[in-house]
Amino acid sequence: MIRKLLHRVFKRKSSVSTSISNDSGIRPHIIPLKQHGISRNHLSPCALKVTIDLQQAGYSAFVVGGAVRDLLLGIEPKDYDVATNATPEDVRAVFRRSRIIGRRFRLVHVMCGAETVEVSTFRGNSSIEESDGSSADKHADEHGRLLRDNVFGSQEEDAVRRDFTINALFYDPSNEEIWDYLKGYDDIKAKRLRIIGDPLLRYREDPVRMLRAVRLAAKLAMQIDDASAAPIGDLAPLLRNVPPSRLFDEMLKLLLSGQALACVVDLRARGLHHGLLPMLDVILEQPLGERFVVLALKNADERVRQEKPVSPAFLFAALLWHEVLAQWNILRTAGGKPMLALQQAMDEVVAVQNKELAIPRRYDAIMQEIWAMQPRFLGRGGRRPFRLLEHPRFRAAYDFMHLRCESGEMDPELGHWWETFQRVGASEREAMLLKDEAPKKRRKRRRQPESAADVETSSASSDADTVIT
Ligand code: ATP
Ligand code: MG
Numbered sequence: 001m002i003r004k005l006l007h008r009v010f011k012r013k014s015s016v017s018t019s020i021s022n023d024s025g026i027r028p029h030i031i032p033l034k035q036h037g038i039s040r041n042h043l044s045p046c047a048l049k050v051t052i053d054l055q056q057a058g059y060s061a062f063v064v065g066g067a068v069r070d071l072l073l074g075i076e077p078k079d080y081d082v083a084t085n086a087t088p089e090d091v092r093a094v095f096r097r098s099r100i101i102g103r104r105f106r107l108v109h110v111m112c113g114a115e116t117v118e119v120s121t122f123r124g125n126s127s128i129e130e131s132d133g134s135s136a137d138k139h140a141d142e143h144g145r146l147l148r149d150n151v152f153g154s155q156e157e158d159a160v161r162r163d164f165t166i167n168a169l170f171y172d173p174s175n176e177e178i179w180d181y182l183k184g185y186d187d188i189k190a191k192r193l194r195i196i197g198d199p200l201l202r203y204r205e206d207p208v209r210m211l212r213a214v215r216l217a218a219k220l221a222m223q224i225d226d227a228s229a230a231p232i233g234d235l236a237p238l239l240r241n242v243p244p245s246r247l248f249d250e251m252l253k254l255l256l257s258g259q260a261l262a263c264v265v266d267l268r269a270r271g272l273h274h275g276l277l278p279m280l281d282v283i284l285e286q287p288l289g290e291r292f293v294v295l296a297l298k299n300a301d302e303r304v305r306q307e308k309p310v311s312p313a314f315l316f317a318a319l320l321w322h323e324v325l326a327q328w329n330i331l332r333t334a335g336g337k338p339m340l341a342l343q344q345a346m347d348e349v350v351a352v353q354n355k356e357l358a359i360p361r362r363y364d365a366i367m368q369e370i371w372a373m374q375p376r377f378l379g380r381g382g383r384r385p386f387r388l389l390e391h392p393r394f395r396a397a398y399d400f401m402h403l404r405c406e407s408g409e410m411d412p413e414l415g416h417w418w419e420t421f422q423r424v425g426a427s428e429r430e431a432m433l434l435k436d437e438a439p440k441k442r443r444k445r446r447r448q449p450e451s452a453a454d455v456e457t458s459s460a461s462s463d464a465d466t467v468i469t
Helices: 002-014 045-056 066-072 088-094 126-131 155-160 184-190 199-205 208-220 232-241 244-255 260-269 278-283 287-305 312-333 338-356 361-378 384-390 394-406 412-423 426-432 442-446 452-458 464-468
Strands: 029-031 061-064 081-084 098-101 107-112 115-121 169-172 177-180
Touching: 045 061, 045 081, 045 088, 045 107, 045 115, 061 066, 066 169, 066 184, 088 098, 088 107, 088 115, 169 184, 177 184, 199 208, 199 232, 208 232, 208 244, 208 260, 244 260, 244 312, 244 338, 260 287, 287 312, 287 394, 312 338, 312 361, 312 394, 338 361, 361 384, 361 394, 361 412, 384 394, 384 412, 394 412, 412 426
Parallel strands: 081 115
Antiparallel strands: 029 177, 061 081, 061 169, 098 107, 107 115, 169 177
16 A cells, blocks of 8 residues: 555656656655655644534645745744635635635635635746747736736646746645645755746746845745746846836735845845845945845844844834935935925836835835934924924834934934933933033024934924924
8 A cells, every 4th residue: 555655646646847847747756754744733722613614515625835845944934825726716715704705816715713825826927938939928017017917726736836946736634645746745854945847938028037036045944946047137127027016015014024134135235236236235335224125124123033023114114214315414404494395306216216116105104204303303302302202103113213223324322312201201301411402592582403413403392293394
């Protein structure tokens, strides 16, 4: 019996090939529990339930993608995906708490308690099938970018249309087997990130895969294999054709991966940062800016490691800060009033950035508040520090100012002052106020402010928030 099984497995293994085929020519290599060691108890309860329920309803269903990969690497999966031959409507009929999402490709979200599992129907890849021949592919743009990948397919096709071999493993909890069509298991063991199929074609189809390669290699401590890495530099400009909102999503994943600094350094080394993040083009070349950005990224990585939340708005505010500063300086030198110039600089930087990578509006507003509050840290007399302390965004703005002190952009004494000011009681706070920064008399407020500190002084008796935002 075991012999027979081994024989079958061996036969299957020998027919595994990385060549792309749209028939069912690829046979999976089946890896038993004894070899891979992932029992069904490792799965989240929802992933297990969804897979088993689908199977009991007569469909085939597997946990697939990042979760299988992470389990094999000893990492706790963030979320679970299930792949099945059931259509979205079939899946919807099996689970009461489920809803169909997505217009272009319809998926089903199945909810169990607080957990949600994403269920997708096996999909083929129309571009791969057709780009073998010389005929033009109507599902791709002129650069080869896939515009449509919404055709149902077989399980093999579903494996082949995925991005990397390590992301194309299927786990069947009922018999605890892993089905491997593309030698992804060997790649996991060798810590090798290998794109499925022809690298050139696959990056052209979806340039975001280049960013995913960088992120996954850093997150999983893997090497991108030579053939998969080679075309990246040349194809980097294709990222310009990707919708900005998609770039934002991928960039956010990268920045919150816990390996943001390593990723950004690698993006730069591979020439992927140009056009993607204009701030990186400029900033990483400037010693001061570099320190600031590096500190911000290190901070974010440390927080992810400590499982503390990281605010995307804070991170993007940090990444763009030196662009804002540079623009602010230009506008002030040209005679602009400091706070108006700051507002204009912020608007301009956000507008330029959004052409490349669309930062959602909800983050825009927070970023702008963090930036606009920076000059207010200079005002340490009168009631201004008290008002600043009460601002709902004080904590983020303070952390940001602290980063500026750490990077050498601001006098560290200012950071210490604010750190102490928050900590001590009411009478000590009064004693800390700088007398020479007390609010000026009313008539003095009329003069044109010279610096950001003057702005603080001059707006002391008004509500500085309304001046700034
Ligand atoms: P993580 O969730 O840790 O970021 P992941 O690999 O699970 O990594 P998801 O974005 O959740 O990433 O994608 C789930 C699966 O979908 C992947 O494992 C892969 O099989 C497939 N996939 C994701 N993005 C692409 C892509 N651009 N091209 C082809 N397949 C993709
Ligand atoms: Mg995932």
